[in-house]
Each structure stands twice: as C-alpha cells, then as structure tokens.
Amino acid sequence: MVEAQQTMPGQSRAHRMRALPIALSACLVISLMAAGFALKREHDKLSAQERIAVAHRLALHAAELRDDDPVRARNLGLAAVNIHSDDRTRAGLIDTLVMWRRTDLYALEVGGVQGVALSGDGRIALTGDSDGVGVWDLKTWLDPNVALTDKSDRLAVLKGHQEDVGALALSFDGRTAMTGSDDGTTMLWDLADPARPARLATLRGAAKGEYANGVQAMALTRDSRRAVVADFDGNMIVWDLAKRSHPVRLSVTKAHDSYIRDVILSADGRTAVTSGEDKTVTVWDMTDPVRPVKLADLELPGNFAESTKMSADGRTIVVANPDRADVWRLDDRTRPIHTAMLELPPVDMYDVALTPDGKTVLMAGGSGTGFLWDLSQPSLPARLAAMKGYTTEVNSVALSADGRVALMASPDRGVSLWSLDGLADIVADPGGAICDLSPGSEISRADWVRFAGDADWSDYGPDNVDSLLLCFIRP
Incomplete structure (x- = not known):
C-alpha cells in the first residue's frame, strides 16, 4: 500500500512542469500590478505637484x-x-478678503496724519494732523448700509497747542482725551458730547533740560483717573486726574537717558512700561505713583524699541523695533519672560496696537501694510491677516477692545478704517x-x-x- 501511494519520478516532474507556467503567470501579474501601482503613484505625485x-x-x-x-x-x-x-x-x-473691509476715512494731500486713537467700543476716534486733532463718530462708517456719500464727517477739531501734536490718548469709554504737543504741554479734554469738546486743563511738562521737553507719548488708566506723560528728555510724569479741571502732578521720574518713544499703563495703573531711544524697555511698579519703582529691564535683542504695548492686566507685552517684534510675559514683573518672536517681513514696524485681553495685536510701519496676529497662546502666535493699506508707510495704528475695528494712519496720506467683524470665520475657512x-x-x-x-x-x-x-x- 505504501509503495502504491508513492509518486513516481515522472509524475513529479510533470507536476512541476505544469505548475511552472502558473507560477510565472502569477509573478508576471504581481510585477505588472506593482508596476501599475508605481506608475499610479508617480502619476498622482506629478498631478499633486502640478496642482500645487x-x-x-x-x-x-x-x-x-x-x-x-x-x-x-x-x-x-x-x-x-x-x-x-x-x-x-x-x-x-x-x-484679499480683508482688504475689502477697508474704507478710507479721509485723505490728505499734504501733511498726512501723525496719530490715531480709538475708544474701547471702536466708535469714537481721534486723528491728529496739521489742522488739529479731529474727533470722529465712526457709527455710520461701520454701517455697510450707509452709502459712502452719507458717511458723517468729523464732529469737531481739538485745537490750542502752539506746536504740532505728537501724542494722543483716548479713554476706554471715549469720554476723555489727551493731546500732547512738541511745546511740552498736554491738554485734557472732555468728550462727553464729542461734537462739543471742552478743554478741561493744560498740564505743564517738566522743566526743560538739555533738549526740548516735547511730549512723546501718553497713557490713561481704564477709569481715566490717572495719566502718565513721557517727554523728549526721558521724563515720566504721573498725573492725578481725579479732579479733571485741576490735575495734580504726582511725580517726575527720569526713566531713560534719551527720549521716551512709548509709555503704557495697565488698566489699574499699577504697572507701567516705558521704552526709550537708549534701547531699553523698563517695567515700573506704580502702586505708589508718587514714587515709581523700577522693577526690570527687558533684554532686547537688536535695535531700540519703536513701539511697545501691554494688555490691560499688565501681563502681556509686545515690543516692535526696526528688526523684529517680540512677545513677553510679566507674570512676575521682576522677571519678564520672552515667549515668542513674530515672523514679519524685513520692514520697520513703527507702531503697535494690542487689545486689552492681549489676544490680538496689530503692527505696521514702512511697508504700508498692517500685520494682524492672534496671541491667544502667547508662545504660539498665529498670523491672522496682512492688511494692505497705503503704499507708502503707516506710522500709527489703533484697535478696538474686541479687535473688530482698526485704524491705520499714514504720515503722507490719511486714515484707513477697517471693519474686522467676522474675521475669525474668514481665517478658519x-x-x-x-x-x-x-x-x-x-x-x-x-x-x-x-x-x-x-x-x-x-x-x-x-x-x-x-x-x-x-x-x-x-x-
């Protein structure tokens, strides 16, 4: 039985001969399939490259x-x-879609606009030019149903300085304004009725030093009861505005060895930050406004700070200079922590605006374009949009508290108004x-x-x- 079941040598050879074509066919099919897959992958790759x-x-x-x-x-x-x-x-x-949201508030042939300021709700605006400081109600400008020819003109012009106005500040509620001049004076204004502004007081600067003490920058607390004015001599002057018709000067502090480019205050007035031409950005404890205390200097890489802005809680700072823009955290005011650098084109950034929550920043400068960033995660800033404005340069920007309204001013043109409502949906899709x-x-x-x-x-x-x-x- 065992011998009967054994395969004869001839039979085994014949079996192998019959199986060989099948195996070869299978190998050929597999090879063709592999080649087909390879060709398809190459075709898909080339197609994807062409689409890109x-x-x-x-x-x-x-x-x-x-x-x-x-x-x-x-x-x-x-x-x-x-x-x-x-x-x-x-x-x-x-x-492209954001540019459709731009409206030219007004244009000037000569002189241009030196500065802009915006109330927290984005409705009241200040624009400073050679004619004075214009007061605007932006309600009709932000309404897409109002024709351009029916937009309201400026409500009033703040005048009285002997020299050019170089600094502006507007309270969060839009009811108090400050204007600072190259002659060293600061004027305080009541804008309760923006069409009929009333000058409340004139604040005199510090005694003149080696240079003229023209006003360079100013800031108000959220309740407008305190102000800080910075001048060309590097002085930081603190004012008590509790009685707005009779401001009281609380202190004069030599903050920098050169003129101060920017000064900012936290909403409660307990923290101030100054940036100077001497390439320093300094954090101040203003708990006692009569005796400001220097807490720390930011270790700036590169050039001087062109503009500095701070969130309302005093915890987030954005510093822009001719080389770069950086985000800092002040959770410990004595030890500022650098959290991120914003990737920007190699153009000077002249001004920065930051929403009170510290989550949205706008900066602009020599390119004439504004750059809008999301700082919800300070260590991972995300680009939102480039706001193409005038083709020359932008020297002053402003943002409403919710980031839905922006202003950009050109030194040789005028002011552009941006309605950014719904921007999050545009960015998402x-x-x-x-x-x-x-x-x-x-x-x-x-x-x-x-x-x-x-x-x-x-x-x-x-x-x-x-x-x-x-x-x-x-x-």
Missing part, C-alpha cells in the same frame, strides 16, 4: 491684482485655495466664506489661460464650458 504649482501661480497673480482688480483677485485666490489649500494660498485669499455668499463665483477660460499657464482646464472642471465654477473645482 497651479494654485501658487494663481495666488501670486491674485496678490498682484489685489489693488487694481479686487474681484478678479478674489476669484483667482478662491481658485487657488480650492485647487490646493495650504498656508500660502489661504493667507493670500484671507488678505476663507474659501467657504466666499462660497457661502457667492456660490456662482467663476473664472473664464480666457482668464484661466492667462493666469494658470498651460494647466489643463479639463483636470479641474468640465471641458465643454466657457467658465469654471470655482466652488465646484474637482478635487
């Missing part, structure tokens, strides 16, 4: 057209995002923000050929149409 290149090309053209043809810029930007969404295409479309409102947005075949180069139209939509619906581009 097309998207970036469209985003670049959108940026170039943003000033002169905003509708086409928006459509090209939307096409770029829907073809390939990445940081570059999304940022480009966000910037810029393509969806357009498609929700304008699902029929499209690009013509002619524009596709002009801006997308030799990219095949049929890869992104039907070939037998004359326009491509941007909200339905093929993935």
Whole structure:
C-alpha cells in the first residue's frame, strides 16, 4: 500500500512542469500590478505637484491684482485655495478678503496724519494732523448700509497747542482725551458730547533740560483717573486726574537717558512700561505713583524699541523695533519672560496696537501694510491677516477692545478704517466664506489661460464650458 501511494519520478516532474507556467503567470501579474501601482503613484505625485504649482501661480497673480482688480483677485485666490489649500494660498485669499473691509476715512494731500486713537467700543476716534486733532463718530462708517456719500464727517477739531501734536490718548469709554504737543504741554479734554469738546486743563511738562521737553507719548488708566506723560528728555510724569479741571502732578521720574518713544499703563495703573531711544524697555511698579519703582529691564535683542504695548492686566507685552517684534510675559514683573518672536517681513514696524485681553495685536510701519496676529497662546502666535493699506508707510495704528475695528494712519496720506467683524470665520475657512455668499463665483477660460499657464482646464472642471465654477473645482 505504501509503495502504491508513492509518486513516481515522472509524475513529479510533470507536476512541476505544469505548475511552472502558473507560477510565472502569477509573478508576471504581481510585477505588472506593482508596476501599475508605481506608475499610479508617480502619476498622482506629478498631478499633486502640478496642482500645487497651479494654485501658487494663481495666488501670486491674485496678490498682484489685489489693488487694481479686487474681484478678479478674489476669484483667482478662491481658485487657488480650492485647487490646493495650504498656508500660502489661504493667507493670500484671507488678505484679499480683508482688504475689502477697508474704507478710507479721509485723505490728505499734504501733511498726512501723525496719530490715531480709538475708544474701547471702536466708535469714537481721534486723528491728529496739521489742522488739529479731529474727533470722529465712526457709527455710520461701520454701517455697510450707509452709502459712502452719507458717511458723517468729523464732529469737531481739538485745537490750542502752539506746536504740532505728537501724542494722543483716548479713554476706554471715549469720554476723555489727551493731546500732547512738541511745546511740552498736554491738554485734557472732555468728550462727553464729542461734537462739543471742552478743554478741561493744560498740564505743564517738566522743566526743560538739555533738549526740548516735547511730549512723546501718553497713557490713561481704564477709569481715566490717572495719566502718565513721557517727554523728549526721558521724563515720566504721573498725573492725578481725579479732579479733571485741576490735575495734580504726582511725580517726575527720569526713566531713560534719551527720549521716551512709548509709555503704557495697565488698566489699574499699577504697572507701567516705558521704552526709550537708549534701547531699553523698563517695567515700573506704580502702586505708589508718587514714587515709581523700577522693577526690570527687558533684554532686547537688536535695535531700540519703536513701539511697545501691554494688555490691560499688565501681563502681556509686545515690543516692535526696526528688526523684529517680540512677545513677553510679566507674570512676575521682576522677571519678564520672552515667549515668542513674530515672523514679519524685513520692514520697520513703527507702531503697535494690542487689545486689552492681549489676544490680538496689530503692527505696521514702512511697508504700508498692517500685520494682524492672534496671541491667544502667547508662545504660539498665529498670523491672522496682512492688511494692505497705503503704499507708502503707516506710522500709527489703533484697535478696538474686541479687535473688530482698526485704524491705520499714514504720515503722507490719511486714515484707513477697517471693519474686522467676522474675521475669525474668514481665517478658519476663507474659501467657504466666499462660497457661502457667492456660490456662482467663476473664472473664464480666457482668464484661466492667462493666469494658470498651460494647466489643463479639463483636470479641474468640465471641458465643454466657457467658465469654471470655482466652488465646484474637482478635487
């Protein structure tokens, strides 16, 4: 039985001969499948690379057209995002959509605007120019249903200084204003009725030193009961404004060896920060305003601080200089901690605005563009938008408390007003923000050929149409 069950040598050889073609066929199939997968991967890779290149090309053209043809810029930007969404295409479309929210409050041929200030609710604004300090009610300007020709003009002009006004401050409630002049005087104003401002008092500066003691910067506490004025001689002057018609000077402190570029106060007035031309930024304990106490100096890398701003609780500081912008924390006021550096283009930043909660910062300078950042996580700042304003430069910016209203002033032009309501939705999904409102947005075949180069139209939509619906581009 055992011998009968054994396979004869000839039979084994025949079996192997029959199995060999099957094995070869299987190997061939596997090889072909592997080659097919490799070809598909290579095709998909090339296709993905082409989509990225097309998207970036469209985003670049959108940026170039943003000033002169905003509708086409928006459509090209939307096409770029829907073809390939990445940081570059999304940022480009966000910037285009934000620019649509700009209104030129007014323009000047000569002189320009030297400074702006904004109330906490974003309604009352101050603008300083060669004609004086204008008082504005922005209610009609922020209402999209009011025609441009029906927007209200400035309500009043604050005058009285003998020389140019170099510094402005406006209380959180918009009812108190301060104006500081190159002649060293500071004027206190009642804006309870902004159309009929009343001058309350004139605050005299410190005794003149080696240089003129022109007012460089000023700040108010949240309740407007205390003010700090900084001058060209490096003095920090503290005023008690409890009786606004009779301010009392509490102290004069030599804060810096050179002139002070900026001074800021916490909402409760217990912390002040000054920045000087001597490349120092100093933190002060103002608990006793008669005897301010120096707590610490920020170790600044690089150049002097062009502008410094602080959150209402005195815990977050943003410092901008000609080289960079940095975020600091003051949880321990004697030991400031550097938490982040903002990645900005290599242009001077002349001014900074920070919301009271310390979560949104706007800065602008020599490029004429404002840069808006989210500081909700101070160690991980996130870019929100670039606000393209005047093509020259911006020397003063302001933000409302909720970050929904912004002002940018140009020294040789005027003031631009930005309505940033709904910005969070735009940043989260810029393509969806357009498609929700304008699902029929499209690009013509002619524009596709002009801006997308030799990219095949049929890869992104039907070939037998004359326009491509941007909200339905093929993935």
